[in-house]
Amino acid sequence: MNFDPYCYQYPSRRNVVYGSKGMVATSHPLAAQAGLEILKQGGNAVDAAIATAAALTVVEPTSNGLGSDNFAIIWKDGKLHGINGSGRSPQSFDLEAFREKHWQTVPDFGWASATVPAASKTWAVLAKSMGNLPLTASMAPAISYAQDGHAVAVTTAFNWNKAFEKYRKILSGKEFASWFKTFSPAGRAPRPGERWICPDQAYTLKMIAQTDAEAFYRGEIAEKIVAFAQQTGGFYTAEDLAAVEPEWVDPISVNYRGYDVWEIPPNGQGIIVLMALNILKGFDFTHRDDPETYHKQIEAIKLAFADGFRYVADQRYSRVPVSEMISEEYGASRRELVTDKARMPEAGRPEACGTVYLCTADDDGNMVSFIQSNYAGFGSGIVIPGTGIALNNRARGFSLDPHHPNVLAPGKRPYHTIIPGFLTKDGKPVGPFGVMGAFMQPQGHVQVLMNTIDFSMNPQEALDAPRWQWIEDLVVEVEPGFPSWAAQKLQRMGHHVRCALDSNSFGRGQMILRTECGTLVGATEPRTDGCVAAW
Numbered sequence: 001m002n003f004d005p006y007c008y009q010y011p012s013r014r015n016v017v018y019g020s021k022g023m024v025a026t027s028h029p030l031a032a033q034a035g036l037e038i039l040k041q042g043g044n045a046v047d048a049a050i051a052t053a054a055a056l057t058v059v060e061p062t063s064n065g066l067g068s069d070n071f072a073i074i075w076k077d078g079k080l081h082g083i084n085g086s087g088r089s090p091q092s093f094d095l096e097a098f099r100e101k102h103w104q105t106v107p108d109f110g111w112a113s114a115t116v117p118a119a120s121k122t123w124a125v126l127a128k129s130m131g132n133l134p135l136t137a138s139m140a141p142a143i144s145y146a147q148d149g150h151a152v153a154v155t156t157a158f159n160w161n162k163a164f165e166k167y168r169k170i171l172s173g174k175e176f177a178s179w180f181k182t183f184s185p186a187g188r189a190p191r192p193g194e195r196w197i198c199p200d201q202a203y204t205l206k207m208i209a210q211t212d213a214e215a216f217y218r219g220e221i222a223e224k225i226v227a228f229a230q231q232t233g234g235f236y237t238a239e240d241l242a243a244v245e246p247e248w249v250d251p252i253s254v255n256y257r258g259y260d261v262w263e264i265p266p267n268g269q270g271i272i273v274l275m276a277l278n279i280l281k282g283f284d285f286t287h288r289d290d291p292e293t294y295h296k297q298i299e300a301i302k303l304a305f306a307d308g309f310r311y312v313a314d315q316r317y318s319r320v321p322v323s324e325m326i327s328e329e330y331g332a333s334r335r336e337l338v339t340d341k342a343r344m345p346e347a348g349r350p351e352a353c354g355t356v357y358l359c360t361a362d363d364d365g366n367m368v369s370f371i372q373s374n375y376a377g378f379g380s381g382i383v384i385p386g387t388g389i390a391l392n393n394r395a396r397g398f399s400l401d402p403h404h405p406n407v408l409a410p411g412k413r414p415y416h417t418i419i420p421g422f423l424t425k426d427g428k429p430v431g432p433f434g435v436m437g438a439f440m441q442p443q444g445h446v447q448v449l450m451n452t453i454d455f456s457m458n459p460q461e462a463l464d465a466p467r468w469q470w471i472e473d474l475v476v477e478v479e480p481g482f483p484s485w486a487a488q489k490l491q492r493m494g495h496h497v498r499c500a501l502d503s504n505s506f507g508r509g510q511m512i513l514r515t516e517c518g519t520l521v522g523a524t525e526p527r528t529d530g531c532v533a534a535w
Contacts, residue, residue, distance in 0.1 A: 016460045016521050019534030023520045024048055025510035026358035027063075027436070029531035030150055031055040034141035035360055036533035038133065045366035046074060046130040047138045049358060050123045053372050054142035056356045057119075058201060059150055061183065062159035062377055063436070064356045066204055066216075067384075067391035068119040070372035071264050073251050073422040075365070075429040076130055080422060082251040082264050084413075085122030087115040087244060088314075089395060090235035091410045098400055098408060106396045106408065109171060109381040111234040113393035115414065119372055122246045124213035139209040146202035146388070149195040153529040161189040163377045171381045175232035178383040179390065201388025217241045221387060228384050243411070251422065254278050254326050257453055259430065262422040263445075266312045266320040270419040272442040275304035277449070278331025279338065288455040291489035294468060297450070298495065299338045301443050301470050302345040307334075308442075311405065314413040318405035342474050342494030355418050355441075359432035359512045361520050367512065369420035369432030376438075421445050423513075435509035440469050444507035452511075459511040459523035467506045479506045503527045 017023070022045075024035035035052035043051070049072065057065045070085040098112065107113050127135045152160070164184050171179065182200065183189075190196050207215040215221045222241045229236040251262040254274045261277060263270025279300040285293050311320050324330055337343065355373035373392070374380075380393040397414030399406045406415045417438045423430040435444025444467065451462035466481035474496045478487050480503060491497045500506070508528040513521050524530030 016458050016523050017532040017534050019520045019522070021363045022048070022535040023361045023512050023522050023532065024052055024358065025512055025522045025524050025530070025532045026052050026056065027356055027508050027510070027525070027528040027530045028056060028059045028153055028156070029529065030059045030145060031358070032531040032533035035358070036535060037141055038138055039362060039535060041133065041137065043133045043138060044131065044364060045360040045362040045368045046076070046126050047133045048360040048362065049368040049370045050127055050131065050135070050138040051141055052358045052360065053119070053370060054123065054139045054205065055145055056358070056372065058142050058145040058198065059153070060156050060356055061390065062156055062163060064372045064374050065379065065390040066120060066201065066387070067114070067117040067379055067389045068372050068374050069115070069117060069392060069394060069416070069418070070119045070122050070370065071268060071418055071420050072122070072126070072371075073262055073264065073369040073420045073432065074130065075367040075422065080251050080262060080424070082249040083122060083126065083246050084249050084264060084268070085118045085246040086267060086413050086416050087118040087392070087394065088411050088413050089115050089398070089408065090240045091237065092235045093395075093408060093410050095400065095402060095408050103400060105400060106398050108376065108393060108396065110173070110175065111229065111232070111380070111382060113395045114380040114382060114391040115394040116236060116240045116244055117392055118244050118246055120208045120213045120216050121244050123208070125246050128212065135212055136209045139205055143202050143205045143209065146198045146205060149197035151193050152190045152196050154192045155529045157190060157192040159377065164189040167381060173232075175234070176381045178385045179378065179381050182383045182388060183378065198388050200386050204387045204389060217244050221389075224387055225384050225389070234382075252322060252326065256281050256449070258425060259453055260424045261449060262424065263419055265315070265322055267314045267413045268416045268419050269308050269312055269442055270421070271312065271322060271325060272304040272308040273419070273421070273445040274326045275307060275331065275334070276300040276442065276446050278326060278328065279303060279335045280446070280450070282332060282335045285450070285454050288451065288465070289483050289486055291486045291493070294486060294490060295340075295342070295493055295495070296338060297446060298468065298470055298476055299343060301446060302343065303334050303337060304442065305470070306345040312415050313405040317409060317412055320405070340493065344473055355436035355438065357420070357434035357436045357508070357510055359434065359510050361431070361512050361514065365429070367429055367432050367514070369422050369434055371418040371420045371434055371436070373418045373436075375417070417441060419445065423449070429514060431511065431513035433509065433511040435507040437505065437507035440505065440507040443467075443469050444509055448509060448511070459513060459521060463509050463511065463523050463525050469506060477505070479503045
């Protein structure tokens, strides 16, 4: 099917947003406005992405924070650049010590779940190498939100209260006391519209901005992190923090119906998107809501996840056969396994977690796809006293199987769920896209891309459309609004279909595309407090 991505003819629940000089799309209006403010001050799309990402740590702490990791794909100077801002495990992590505790998996909370965060170092590297403005300028809006306060958004308040109710029942050690002091000082989560102020985080943000993140990794903030680890049985050392360094990488891609779809290579799971698309491009699709379409999408995702869970790991420790996994030949061989019945894959359990996504574009042609996350909600439950730093629980991505390539080891990056996406055609940028939500992310990428390319939807309609997600084995969840008749047909095809009560676990995404006349068109999710800020 011939498809012009700039010729939108279909209505949606809300309209796409157009702009000509710049655009920021993300899950929170205040964060989007922060990015737009920086564009208007002379910053480029990279500066705007830093401003938005920093602001999100303040206005959406339920999904990311100063203890997060991040990844980005950047179109600049006529080419794509990738950066891997995922942290590594502390050098004192020891597989046998974990196994002696009879843990089957890495714990959900506590120091054993936290890798060394790299988010703020990534901001500093990007600002210095690709930005127009110093970090002090780009981070100023985030500092203001933390210092002067902001009104808590509806979705953020819901997730905050959900976390608080869970944490007060299960987090009782002294290492967790600072979480409650920092994020529930009134003995509860903040309510929608209530002003939230976090002076500790404001101070840490200032120190990061003024020192290009050196204070976080070698200075005053680093000292506080290491001291708290020593006091509460943590693993971090000064050497672990000083060793943090984001890695420039070459994005990987497959061609899908004339469009090049780009993802970050492993240790991220973006390769799963590419494997699924390689399987799907061998089929013809005419209707999005055809059960046959859903069935083939689900089967392709299951096959791709089976390979992803088997091979994705830190490539410094185990060679991931990237070129083989995304080859045309391998895609064709996997496609042969798709029949008219649901199949049982051998894979782990995908489930949704906490992440923020953003994308930016400027008047000079630069575009950024950026994603940042604690992993699950607030992360490990550990907050460094006096800093507002909530540490991630990314170590949950490791396997404790000594024979698995993704096995836990010192100084190693885990299997990482967060994945920024980018679309090009004939060597020219079409635009950034992303869908947050742990193992929903590859599934969301595939569905949004096919909505856009195969079914000619505009960006807003592509994001709005009801989704499915594979959970485990033959279990598939569908969100409210998914066609009931299609769900019934999937059930007859062997899928175990269950209807979700809400849309919280089906991802939250954004997209910005550049039109043929040089303007920008963007969209954000109805599943979040999202906003597209345009200039």
